[in-house]
Amino acid sequence: MTELTQGKAWQNLEVHALKQRGRHLRELFGADARRFERFTFGLDDLFVDFSKQRVTGETMHLLHALAVETGVEAHRDSMFAGQHINTTENRAVLHVALRNRSGRPIYVDGTDVMPEVHAVLTRLDHFTREVRDGVWRGATGERVTDVVNIGIGGSDLGPAMVVDALWPYTRPELRTHFVSNVDDSHLARVLRDLEPERTLFVVASKTFTTEETMTNARSARDWLVTRLGEAAVGKHFVAVSTNAEAVGGFGIDHDRMFGFWDWVGGRYSLWSAIGLPIALGCGFDRFTQLLDGAHAMDEHFRTAPMDSNLPILMGLVGVWNRNFLGAVCQAILPYDQRLQRFAAYLQQADMESNGKSARRDGRRVDYTTGPIVWGEPGTNAQHSFFQLLHQGTELIPADFIVAARSGTALGDHHQRLLANFLAQTEALAFGKTPEEARHELEAQGFMGDELEALLPHKLFSGNQPTTSIIYDELTPYSLGRLIALYEHKIFVQGQIWGLNSFDQWGVELGKQLAKRILPALQGATVTDLPPATEGLLEVLKNRHI
Numbered sequence: 247m248t249e250l251t252q253g254k255a256w257q258n259l260e261v262h263a264l265k266q267r268g269r270h271l272r273e274l275f276g277a278d279a280r281r282f283e284r285f286t287f288g289l290d291d292l293f294v295d296f297s298k299q300r301v302t303g304e305t306m307h308l309l310h311a312l313a314v315e316t317g318v319e320a321h322r323d324s325m326f327a328g329q330h331i332n333t334t335e336n337r338a339v340l341h342v343a344l345r346n347r348s349g350r351p352i353y354v355d356g357t358d359v360m361p362e363v364h365a366v367l368t369r370l371d372h373f374t375r376e377v378r379d380g381v382w383r384g385a386t387g388e389r390v391t392d393v394v395n396i397g398i399g400g401s402d403l404g405p406a407m408v409v410d411a412l413w414p415y416t417r418p419e420l421r422t423h424f425v426s427n428v429d430d431s432h433l434a435r436v437l438r439d440l441e442p443e444r445t446l447f448v449v450a451s452k453t454f455t456t457e458e459t460m461t462n463a464r465s466a467r468d469w470l471v472t473r474l475g476e477a478a479v480g481k482h483f484v485a486v487s488t489n490a491e492a493v494g495g496f497g498i499d500h501d502r503m504f505g506f507w508d509w510v511g512g513r514y515s516l517w518s519a520i521g522l523p524i525a526l527g528c529g530f531d532r533f534t535q536l537l538d539g540a541h542a543m544d545e546h547f548r549t550a551p552m553d554s555n556l557p558i559l560m561g562l563v564g565v566w567n568r569n570f571l572g573a574v575c576q577a578i579l580p581y582d583q584r585l586q587r588f589a590a591y592l593q594q595a596d597m598e599s600n601g602k603s604a605r606r607d608g609r610r611v612d613y614t615t616g617p618i619v620w621g622e623p624g625t626n627a628q629h630s631f632f633q634l635l636h637q638g639t640e641l642i643p644a645d646f647i648v649a650a651r652s653g654t655a656l657g658d659h660h661q662r663l664l665a666n667f668l669a670q671t672e673a674l675a676f677g678k679t680p681e682e683a684r685h686e687l688e689a690q691g692f693m694g695d696e697l698e699a700l701l702p703h704k705l706f707s708g709n710q711p712t713t714s715i716i717y718d719e720l721t722p723y724s725l726g727r728l729i730a731l732y733e734h735k736i737f738v739q740g741q742i743w744g745l746n747s748f749d750q751w752g753v754e755l756g757k758q759l760a761k762r763i764l765p766a767l768q769g770a771t772v773t774d775l776p777p778a779t780e781g782l783l784e785v786l787k788n789r790h791i
């Protein structure tokens with residue numbers, strides 16, 4: 247057994263969970279008239295309601311003990327202090343420095359990184375204004391109307407999610423596109439509607455070696471060169487990377503490259519120059535408001551006591567659901583269409599961070615770790631998978647994310663959206679008892695065998711745990727704060743589980759194998775493939791190559 251599961255806090259939680267598992271949210275609300283007030287927390291206009299989680303005061307007390315025992319606060323302080331907490335890559339983890347608006351220095355290996363951070367921000371500001379004001383022109387003298395970000399994973403999901411969420415702040419005359427998949431359909435579809443004279447490509451890759459990104463970047467370059475000639479590349483390509491040498495090798499000059507640092511993890515990089523498409527699409531001032539919002543959450547995470555610290559509370563409630571109630575997944579349900587890419591973004595942030603089974607000390611875990619994260623915006627999700635949430639057999643904790651006010655204010659749409667949010671969280675928590683269902687059927691005129699046959703299908707067991715996250719309106723500031731809330735929640739859980747949340751060795755095996763297989767598809771003889779792969783390869787070859 248590991249020291250986590252042997253520890254007093256874990257063992258106490260296991261005993262407590264035995265009692266708690268059978269308790270229904272109806273009972274918990276019935277037993278405590280002040281439950282709503284006791285389990286709701288805030289930070290400015292951000293309001294988080296844990297009252298529909300299956301926790302009691304005792305649960306939270308025991309979870310806090312777990313956070314103390316696993317050194318969550320000390321680990322958090324190590325991150326902010328620039329220590330090399332990414333142990334397998336021997337790196338600091340300092341996305342918080344990218345949005346450090348406090349004026350305080352932040353040191354990595356004895357050097358204050360803030361001057362470099364500010365220098366890149368100044369360059370981003372300058373470049374963004376040039377493009378948006380039409381000072382930056384393409385090779386033929388045209389203004390830029392389309393920005394195409396070529397990147398994948400953290401070099402795509404964050405900026406793509408944010409630009410989509412902040413669409414009311416974008417201009418129709420400067421469109422932003424994102425190409426990530428090596429499947430040529432992705433690039434081809436975007437390029438079909440673009441004019442090279444007005445297109446600016448941002449090649450975004452921390453390493454500048456990622457196969458998908460480099461393949462797409464080369465094809466985009468060919469597309470441009472075929473139409474405008476080699477000399478046009480300088481006016482139509484910029485790069486965001488930590489690898490200046492590879493950027494130069496691709497043919498992008500140093501003055502058109504925006505750098506960042508190895509202490510910025512890919513999935514935590516939207517705050518760095520990787521956010522360039524956000525600044526181009528929404529304006530640099532909006533980008534800094536995003537940073538401000540994230541910084542507000544950083545300060546809260548860094549200083550708030552544990553019993554009102556939102557990321558710590560969220561992390562602990564997630565551990566309770568995962569490890570003590572046995573939930574396999576975590577649904578993300580924004581009742582905010584502008585957050586339609588939020589679940590996809592969080593899938594990488596959470597699952598690439600905590601989808602691990604080796605502890606930092608190298609031993610295998612003897613407990614479950616990161617949940618499967620998935621979701622879609624409400625109300626769409628109600629008409630697809632909510633059936634399973636209401637009447638299926640799985641325990642599915644869900645986060646409902648809601649703006650009190652709409653940014654667009656069209657008729658009574660927003661009231662209807664909010665009514666659905668309130669209805670769903672109520673239904674998931676409290677369900678419908680046999681007595682209630684029977685009463686309802688009787689009122690509808692059913693009786694006898696017909697009523698008895700229908701009754702089982704009309705029951706809702708409820709007791710599905712949800713957290714409601716409410717903010718006034720989705721602005722760059724509130725979005726930055728929301729993203730940082732989840733980043734730190736993931737941090738808290740990773741620390742409790744004893745993981746290094748900042749490496750991603752699990753993505754390597756597939757990359758290695760693809761490298762080995764590719765020559766076989768290109769006509770070379772590759773001898774050491776397993777029969778299972780060989781068989782599929784033959785099927786494919788016989789069809790079209």
Ligand code: F6P
Pocket residue numbers: 398399400401450451452453454455456459512513598750753
């Ligand atoms: O898939 C693994 C990964 O390394 C992610 O962590 C990262 O965000 C993505 O690939 C893209 O990497 P890069 O920015 O170096 O192209």
